Amino acid sequence: MQAATAHEEIGAASDPAAALMACPREDRLAAFERLPPPIRETVLDALSEDDLLAFVHDLDPDEARSVLTDADETTRETVLDRLDTERAEKIDRLLSYDADSAGGLMNLDFVTVSADRPIDAITERVRRFESRTGRYPTIFVVEDGDILGALPNGTLAMAAPDDRARAYVEAVPSVRYDREDSDVLAVFRENRDRAVAVLDADGSVLGVIHAGDLLGVVEDVAGETLFEFTGVAEAENALDGPLVKVKSRYTWLIINLGTAFLAAAVVGLFETTIAQIAVLAAYMPVVAGMGGNAGTQAMAVTVRAISLGQVxxxxxxxxxxxEAVAGAINGAIIGALVAVIATAISSAQFGVLLGAVVGVSMVANLLIAGFFGALIPLVLDRVGQDPATSATIFITTATDVLGFLVFLGLAQTVLL
Amino acid sequence: MQAATAHEEIGAASDPAAALMACPREDRLAAFERLPPPIRETVLDALSEDDLLAFVHDLDPDEARSVLTDADETTRETVLDRLDTERAEKIDRLLSYDADSAGGLMNLDFVTVSADRPIDAITERVRRFESRTGRYPTIFVVEDGDILGALPNGTLAMAAPDDRARAYVEAVPSVRYDREDSDVLAVFRENRDRAVAVLDADGSVLGVIHAGDLLGVVEDVAGETLFEFTGVAEAENALDGPLVKVKSRYTWLIINLGTAFLAAAVVGLFETTIAQIAVLAAYMPVVAGMGGNAGTQAMAVTVRAISLGQVxxxxxxxxxxxEAVAGAINGAIIGALVAVIATAISSAQFGVLLGAVVGVSMVANLLIAGFFGALIPLVLDRVGQDPATSATIFITTATDVLGFLVFLGLAQTVLL
Structure with missing residues (x-):
């Protein structure tokens, strides 16, 4: 938990770059990676070339990539120029892949050996790799340019020195370097404890991804759900400036404005009724609000089941x-409550009748909320849209428009 | 991706238990684990004792745990009675830990060796473990009952036969068996590619957790965010019956009803004004709705930053x-749009003035939304509450109550 404190201190420091360099060498990367992106950029801008070089110098190529990916192009190239050529080339290659693709997730801790290679030669190969990189590699076995699989952990220790790799190889899942990180995650869902080989277009091995590399992806996906749900651009960070925030969000607000005006138009139809019974305006937010809440509940449950492939x-x-039945039942519970309260606090003129109108509208609107809350994400998923992003708009439109229509329509019929 | 199809077919089959058993042996577990919980329970209830035994028989103890954890107690004990004693004891022990704790996540693929043990003796030990279980173990090194760490991958192949474990041991993170899964996740965040040792209260090793075991936890956390956000009980599944859904959600709806009535009370204060200018009722959902949207956006961004420890x-x-500044700017953009539309479509009597009132209210309400959208989650986090669960209530209350107050108050002052 030491690095947790470290990254918080760096984030709050007046000179975060100096604070990062003051951090013990071995904690620097973990602290840096947990900084919010805008602070990471500030740090990279503020670090002197020598300090940045000192920071990157101790790192493995895939770690160096994760630092330099946030640096601007000039800084990046200056640093790469000063590293030794082999490392610089590796880092440069890793940087060339899209950060959200298999290539962007993979590391280079692997060796490839041919299927006929004897175990003792492989051990020697691995020993050289380890003394050069300080890392133990995944051992992929290839034949005629195709990957056969990998040697399971412990093979080198267990097998006889003159056995061949072929005798021990076990199939491993593989993905092409340009597959999206969410596809890689799907592969791991089926094969929890394996490594995944990342292949070039011609089938040669480019790198390897372990389950641990995916934890960050899943956490990102977790954060993204709430972002999609509320219409915030994925890249926005809490510490961004106001203009970045405005840009990241106004589109969604304008789309929702359309929805709001649709609801307003429905209310407008009943202007004369509201002028006569102004208390209706007070119950409007109750009916619409509860419908919105119930609808997003139904949506959350359905979206999760879709994303887990359950439905x-x-x-x-x-x-x-x-969902529709549950909505109606919840509507009856809430509706009864509201009817009693409305009857109790409203003027003698409407009393029980107003309570009944509000109560019945609540049943209808929560049934509508359950029905559309489940239907809309399923339809969006079917037509290839992301249900988490767009579903709320349609669901809120349904509960607002139909909710106001039922409530004000019923009020006009019964109370006037 | 074969299992993906398999679990969908099982879920949709009229006899899911038979469909599961028809699945090839090696795909059964993956398919079972991806079924929605209510269907998993149906399957376990429907499987004959012999079929369940055949299913569990091929599995490792931690895999058997993940199947039997959904079975009722009687079924569980009948199956355990028919397995050989050593395996049954292991499974039983794993089942005794809370599913959401370190003990519930760990597996038993480890050996412990003392620090003075020579490499060749360890290799022999590991060979026996592997031939018995078919799995390669993590090798923990202990001294005087305390864990020193583990042997890195490849040590057995690289080290000389008479070297001692002590010379190669590397520290590994450890957690107590009763720590929550989210704590285990925090440990992995700092140590991506290691194994974590799970310890008993006396410091002895009980099991091991790998990064891959955590992927499911992170996915659960991802799903939970949206559930917390919308007030749905964590355990609810899309395929649950209506009554389970009602039970899982009505508390949240009743809490929100309180909020809605607070907003209604504010509107009630302006009943006379609304009776005179009924068109105000049409703009109410616009002002409140946009405030709610902007507030949840600010909240989503802040909650994510809190959960990543960035703020x-x-x-x-x-x-x-x-957030407050961004809210005001977005308010100005949306407000200008709304003002123009309101002026254009409203009657000559109010025209520009009504547009101005709606526009200014929008700026005020989106500023309020940004301010509370950021403040409330930070305060809730500070007082030890989960910001994702309770923040929406307070934020919606703030944007509804203050939004109506500003809009209707301004309208009353300017238009009457």
Whole structure:
């Protein structure tokens, strides 16, 4: 937990670059990686060339990539120029892959050996790799340019020196370097404890990804869910300046403005009724708000089931039905509560009738919320859209527009 | 990707238990684990004792645990009784730990050796372990009952046969068996590619957790975020029946009802004004809705930064200020749009003035949304509450109550 304190101190320091360099060598990378992106950039800008070189110098190529990926192009090239050629080339190659792809996740801790190689020669090869890099490699076995698999842990210690790699090789999953990180995650879901080989277009091995490399991806995905859900651009960070925040969010707000005006238009239809019974305006946020809440609940449950592959539009009838029924039941509970309160506090003129209108509207709107809360994500998923991003808009539109329509329509019919 | 199809087929089958057993042996576990929990329980109930035994028989103890953890107690004991005693004891021990704790995550693929043990004796030990279990173990090194660390990958192949374990041991992180899974995750965040030792209260090694075991936890956390955010009970599944759904959600809806009534009370203060200018009711959902959207955006960004440890109440002044400023700017953009539209479509009686009131209210409400959207999660985090769960309530209350107050108050002052 030491680095946790370290990165917080660096983030709060008046000179974060100096604070990073004051950190013990072995904690620097972990502290740096946990800094918010805007502070990482500040640090990289502020570090002198010598300090940045000292920082990057001790790191493995994939670690150096994760630092330099945030640096501007000039800084990056100056540093690479001053490292020894072999390392600089490795880092440069890793930097060339999209950060959100298999290539961007992989490291270079692997050797490839041919299937007919004897175990003692492989051990020698691995020994050289380890003394050069300080890392123990994954041992991929290839034949005629195709990957056969990898040697399981412990093979070198267990096998006879003149056995061949072929006798021990076990298949490993592989992905192409340009596959998205979420695809890589899907591969790990099926093969928890293995390494995944990253292949070039011609089938040769470019790198290796371990489960630990994926933890960061899954955490990003976790954060992204809430971001998508609220329409915030993925790259935004809490410490960004106001203008970055505005840019990251205004599109979503404008889209929602459309929804809001649609709801407003429905209310506008009942202007005369509201002028006569102004208390209706007070209950409008109650009916619409509860519908919105219930709808996003149904949506959250459905979106999660879709993302875990547990349900699709084809198998979703049961989900939609259960959500609609659950909505109606919750509507009856909430509706009864609201009806009693409304009856108690409203003027003698409407009393019980107003309570009944609010209560019945609540049942209807929560049923609507459950139905659309389940249906819309399933449909969006079916047509290839991301259900987490766009579903809220449609669901809120449904609960607002239909909610106001039912409530004000019923009020006009019953109370006037 | 074969298992992905398999688990979907099982989930949709009329007899899911038979469909699971029809699945090839090696795909069964992966398919089972990806089924929604209610279907897993249905399958376990429907499987005959012999089939369940056949399913569990081929599995490692930690895999068997993950199957039997969903079975009822009687089934569980019947199956354990029919397995050989050593395996049954291991599975039983693993089942005794809380599923969300380090003990519930760990597996038993480890050996412990004393620091003075020579490499060739360790190799022999590992060979026996592997031939018995089919798995290569993590090799923990202990001295006087305390864990010193583990042997890095490849040590057995690289070291001389009469070297001692002590010469190669490297420290590994450890956690107590009763620590929560989120704590284990925090340990991995600092030590991406290592194994974590799980210790008993007396410091002896109980098991080992690898990064791959954590992927499921992180995915659960990801799903939970959206659940917390919308007030759905963590255990709810899309395929649950209506009554389970009602139970999982009604508390949240009732809490929100309180918020809604608070907003309604504010609107009630302006009943006379609304009776005179009923068109105000149409703009109410616009002002409140946009405030709610902007507030949850600010909240999503702040909650994510808190969960990544990037910001706390002590260091959050910059976040709150930036959010408030960003809110005001977005308010000006949206406000100008709304003002133009409101002026264009409203009756000649109010025209420009109504537009101005709506526009100014939008600026005020989005500033309020940004301010509270950042402040509230930081305060909740400071007082030890989960910001994702409770923040929305407070933020919606702030944007609804203050939003209506500003809008209707301004309208009453300017338009009457």
């Amino acid at each position: 699709s539009l084809a198998t979703g009838a049961r989900v939609i039905r259960n | 706390s109440l002590a260091t959050g002044a910059r976040v709150i200020r930036n």
